[in-house]
Amino acid sequence: MALILSEEEKMLKSSAKEFLAERAPVEALRRLRDSQDNYGYDRSLWREMAEMGWTALTIDEAYGGLGFGYVGLGQIMEECGRTLAASPMVSTALLGTTVISLGGSEAQKQSLLPEIMEGNMITALAFEEKNSHRPFDVSTTAEKSGEGYRISGKKVFVLDGHVADKLIVSAIADGELSLFIVDAKASGISIERKFMMDSRNAATVSLEGVEVKADDRVGGKDVLEKSLDIARICLSAEMVGSMQEAFDRTIAYLKERQQFGVPIGSFQALQHRAAHMFSEIELCKAMTLKCLQAIDKEDKHLAAKASMLKAKVGEVLKLVSNEGVQMFGGIGVTDDEEIGFFMKRARVAQQTFGDYNYHLDRFASINGF
Amino acid sequence: MNPTIAGDLTAFRAETHAWLDENCPQSQRAPVKNGFEDIFAGGRNPHFHNEDQKVWFERMRDKGWTAPTWPKAYGGGGLSPQENKVLEEEMAKLGCRKPLWSFGLMMLGPALLHYGSEEQKQKYIREIVNGEIWWSQGYSEPGSGSDLASLKTSAVDMGDHYVVNGQKVWTSYADKSDMIFCLVRTDQEAPKHSGISFLLIDMRWEGVSTRPIKLISGKSPFCETFFDNVKVPKENIVGEVNQGWSIAKNLLTHERTSIGSLFSNIFPIHEFAKEKVGLESGKLADPVLRTEVARLMIDSLGLKYAIEQTIDEAKAGQQPGAKSSYFKYTGSELNKTRNELMVALAGYEGLHWGEDIKEGKIARDMCRTKGNSIEGGTSEIQLNVIAKRVLGLPTFKG
Ligand SMILES: Cc1cc2nc3c(=O)[nH]c(=O)nc-3n(C[C@H](O)[C@H](O)[C@H](O)COP(=O)(O)OP(=O)(O)OC[C@H]3O[C@@H](n4cnc5c(N)ncnc54)[C@H](O)[C@@H]3O)c2cc1C
Ligand SMILES: Cc1cc2nc3c(=O)[nH]c(=O)nc-3n(C[C@H](O)[C@H](O)[C@H](O)COP(=O)(O)OP(=O)(O)OC[C@H]3O[C@@H](n4cnc5c(N)ncnc54)[C@H](O)[C@@H]3O)c2cc1C
Numbered sequence: 001m002a003l004i005l006s007e008e009e010k011m012l013k014s015s016a017k018e019f020l021a022e023r024a025p026v027e028a029l030r031r032l033r034d035s036q037d038n039y040g041y042d043r044s045l046w047r048e049m050a051e052m053g054w055t056a057l058t059i060d061e062a063y064g065g066l067g068f069g070y071v072g073l074g075q076i077m078e079e080c081g082r083t084l085a086a087s088p089m090v091s092t093a094l095l096g097t098t099v100i101s102l103g104g105s106e107a108q109k110q111s112l113l114p115e116i117m118e119g120n121m122i123t124a125l126a127f128e129e130k131n132s133h134r135p136f137d138v139s140t141t142a143e144k145s146g147e148g149y150r151i152s153g154k155k156v157f158v159l160d161g162h163v164a165d166k167l168i169v170s171a172i173a174d175g176e177l178s179l180f181i182v183d184a185k186a187s188g189i190s191i192e193r194k195f196m197m198d199s200r201n202a203a204t205v206s207l208e209g210v211e212v213k214a215d216d217r218v219g220g221k222d223v224l225e226k227s228l229d230i231a232r233i234c235l236s237a238e239m240v241g242s243m244q245e246a247f248d249r250t251i252a253y254l255k256e257r258q259q260f261g262v263p264i265g266s267f268q269a270l271q272h273r274a275a276h277m278f279s280e281i282e283l284c285k286a287m288t289l290k291c292l293q294a295i296d297k298e299d300k301h302l303a304a305k306a307s308m309l310k311a312k313v314g315e316v317l318k319l320v321s322n323e324g325v326q327m328f329g330g331i332g333v334t335d336d337e338e339i340g341f342f343m344k345r346a347r348v349a350q351q352t353f354g355d356y357n358y359h360l361d362r363f364a365s366i367n368g369f
Numbered sequence: 370m371n372p373t374i375a376g377d378l379t380a381f382r383a384e385t386h387a388w389l390d391e392n393c394p395q396s397q398r399a400p401v402k403n404g405f406e407d408i409f410a411g412g413r414n415p416h417f418h419n420e421d422q423k424v425w426f427e428r429m430r431d432k433g434w435t436a437p438t439w440p441k442a443y444g445g446g447g448l449s450p451q452e453n454k455v456l457e458e459e460m461a462k463l464g465c466r467k468p469l470w471s472f473g474l475m476m477l478g479p480a481l482l483h484y485g486s487e488e489q490k491q492k493y494i495r496e497i498v499n500g501e502i503w504w505s506q507g508y509s510e511p512g513s514g515s516d517l518a519s520l521k522t523s524a525v526d527m528g529d530h531y532v533v534n535g536q537k538v539w540t541s542y543a544d545k546s547d548m549i550f551c552l553v554r555t556d557q558e559a560p561k562h563s564g565i566s567f568l569l570i571d572m573r574w575e576g577v578s579t580r581p582i583k584l585i586s587g588k589s590p591f592c593e594t595f596f597d598n599v600k601v602p603k604e605n606i607v608g609e610v611n612q613g614w615s616i617a618k619n620l621l622t623h624e625r626t627s628i629g630s631l632f633s634n635i636f637p638i639h640e641f642a643k644e645k646v647g648l649e650s651g652k653l654a655d656p657v658l659r660t661e662v663a664r665l666m667i668d669s670l671g672l673k674y675a676i677e678q679t680i681d682e683a684k685a686g687q688q689p690g691a692k693s694s695y696f697k698y699t700g701s702e703l704n705k706t707r708n709e710l711m712v713a714l715a716g717y718e719g720l721h722w723g724e725d726i727k728e729g730k731i732a733r734d735m736c737r738t739k740g741n742s743i744e745g746g747t748s749e750i751q752l753n754v755i756a757k758r759v760l761g762l763p764t765f766k767g
Pocket of ligand 2: 507
């Protein structure tokens with residue numbers, strides 16, 4: 001597979017770019033933040049995204065989806081990263097559809113996927129319990145109870161947890177890690193919204209004897225791991241969009257801002273750092289496309305690729321977002337200037353699904369050292 | 370012109386595979402180990418390291434596959450880019466090494482195909498393909514490195530010939546090579562970029578002499594080359610007089626791309642690490658080195674994919690532009706890191722400085738890689754190029 005986009009993928013990307021620039025610029029995120037919006041995202045915007053097919057891209061045609069693949073979803077994610085668009089793309093269009101497609105029964109797919117596609121249902125994957133990414137360190141239990149199970153435990157950093165209709169909860173059932181689809185309104189669930197540094201949604205979810213049926217199960221450890229790898233790659237695509245945008249804004253500023261009677265971009269001290277960033281970003285772009293293609297090709301080495309990518313992209317986005325703030329000088333640390341929004345989003349995205357320490361370690365282990 | 374360009378390459382692939390399998394001796398199906406200690410570089414006094422190498426070279430030469438994509442009219446293979454990719458893939462599958470490595474193939478040839486006269490192409494391209502002439506490169510001078518266009522070696526027009534005087538430095542293998550392609554000043558008055566010409570000089574000619582340069586790695590193919598009233602026929606100028614700078618730039622692009630891609634090879638450094646440092650509970654015994662190894666592998670993969678992407682984009686008709694500069698920069702910095710890491714992983718063993726190549730190899734290689742971010746334009750110069758030509762940042766006027 002050539003490492004370039006097809007014409008269709010390019011068109012999808014450019015239409016997303018246009019739409020987001022108009023409907024979800026950084027300014028929109030600022031408004032959601034300042035108004036402490038109850039949802040934390042624009043619900044009519046989400047419906048429009050769904051209408052454009054963004055929620056259907058990776059869903060199989062058999063369930064009414066577009067079957068377009070993850071390279072396509074990656075392009076949308078990248079454009080979302082450029083404008084820092086707040087929406088349930090990650091929680092729902094990415095994680096929800098992936099977990100259900102990989103682990104769902106026929107009945108679950110038939111009932112849930114169309115709801116997601118229509119933009120009627122928000123899902124949230126509730127799987128973290130520790131203070132940093134440890135997906136397989138699970139204390140939540142699902143005890144046998146009659147025909148079904150009773151789930152008890154506490155989950156943290158549940159993306160879009162407080163707006164979700166369905167939670168996908170990891171718990172130990174019959175001695176092994178399992179995922180269950182749970183109605184967010186079910187009794188025994190309490191959800192506490194947390195405001196994040198990047199102004200997006202995450203929540204702490206407590207479950208106390210929450211009743212589920214046996215056929216609410218939606219796979220186990222394998223499904224969780226593969227879904228996370230796919231999510232790591234697509235989130236990296238979003239992060240690449242953010243780094244490219246932060247970088248473009250910084251370069252524009254270097255050309256425009258005058259000090260000592262010349263544009264600051266003519267100082268070699270800044271030029272070399274900019275050129276270094278350019279080189280690192282180019283690597284990230286090629287790696288991202290390679291990994292997106294790997295998902296669609298069902299590459300056997302997906303785990304190693306996902307960790308390779310998430311580690312690298314996390315590091316480069318940190319570099320680029322920090323340098324952006326620094327090169328904007330004093331103005332860069334003001335809330336009025338948007339460059340700081342990229343730095344804040346970078347920190348959250350970098351820890352989501354594992355930071356670079358986690359992934360360097362995982363990459364080494366997968367490679368046997 | 371070529372029926373397979375858009376069509377089916379399956380037959381070509383099968384034929385190529387069968388031919389390679391039949392004609393490539395077993396010993397030539399292994400990666401090159403010790404650089405010039407191991408490869409065939411051609412020349413008037415060719416030196417083959419063994420009989421298999423000779424056989425392999427001659428068979429490939431006869432098919433024009435030392436330069437597979439160059440025109441058949443000049444002895445090349447005349448393959449389309451698609452066919453060449455198939456050839457490369459099939460060679461890679463069998464592990465066949467390149468039959469010939471030379472500056473002629475990598476640098477001079479592409480420039481001659483672009484700028485050379487018909488006579489020059491007929492003569493020199495054919496010789497390069499056939500491995501008959503060993504070329505060296507004469508760009509740098511003691512006073513002109515990064516600021517190459519400030520070069521002083523002069524070629525004075527004497528009517529039917531030029532007289533060349535001056536000194537070049539860093540001329541690799543100049544003591545072994547047959548000819549040298551040089552940048553010389555043909556107009557002393559013009560602005561520095563517009564008075565330079567591209568000249569081909571035979572090392573046997575009267576007034577040419579060389580002196581070796583020893584490197585910190587101990588061994589070195591490098592020389593200084595001196596020109597003392599050397600008479601050079603006018604037909605040895607490539608392109609227009611005083612237009613040599615554009616050829617030089619074109620050629621540097623090839624040099625940077627090939628240096629960059631040289632470093633994108635994926636050396637299994639984790640295997641080396643396991644062997645030297647050992648595992649504890651399945652993890653490399655030293656956690657800091659473990660992280661560095663993982664990071665280096667990830668960066669190497671990144672460069673590999675970036676190069677793959679550029680090749681695919683070029684096939685789709687998108688020009689690579691100044692990418693050569695970032696490949697050169699990233700690749701050479703990465704190679705330095707890799708070799709530093711190997712010294713660290715190898716512990717005391719990595720400090721040996723033996724006479725025989727094997728023993729001192731790790732230490733010597735590390736020393737040699739210090740030149741990677743200098744040769745072909747320093748890392749700083751690559752960053753300048755990216756800042757100005759790719760990012761469009763303004764030039765400093767202090
Ligand atoms: C938190 C904070 C507190 C402050 N407190 C005070 C205060 O109490 N009183 C006061 O008067 N000011 C104060 N300042 C202002 C501060 O001194 C300026 O922000 C600072 O001098 C940088 O100027 P600038 O913001 O205009 O950035 P610019 O000068 O526009 O610089 C932009 C970028 O270009 C770089 N740059 C500029 N010139 C060069 C060069 N020649 N070579 C290489 N790089 C260059 C800078 O390093 C920076 O990265 C404060 C600023 C901040 C952020
Ligand atoms: C191993 C090796 C092989 C070589 N092979 C060949 C060959 O085959 N043929 C050939 O012609 N030449 C060859 N060279 C020469 C090489 O191209 C030059 O060494 C190189 O261009 C740097 O020039 P210089 O050594 O004069 O360093 P200088 O130009 O003196 O540079 C010294 C330092 O200053 C920095 N510097 C210079 N200008 C700037 C600037 N504008 N901005 C920021 N920093 C700057 C440089 O980056 C460097 O760190 C080789 C060199 C080496 C080391």
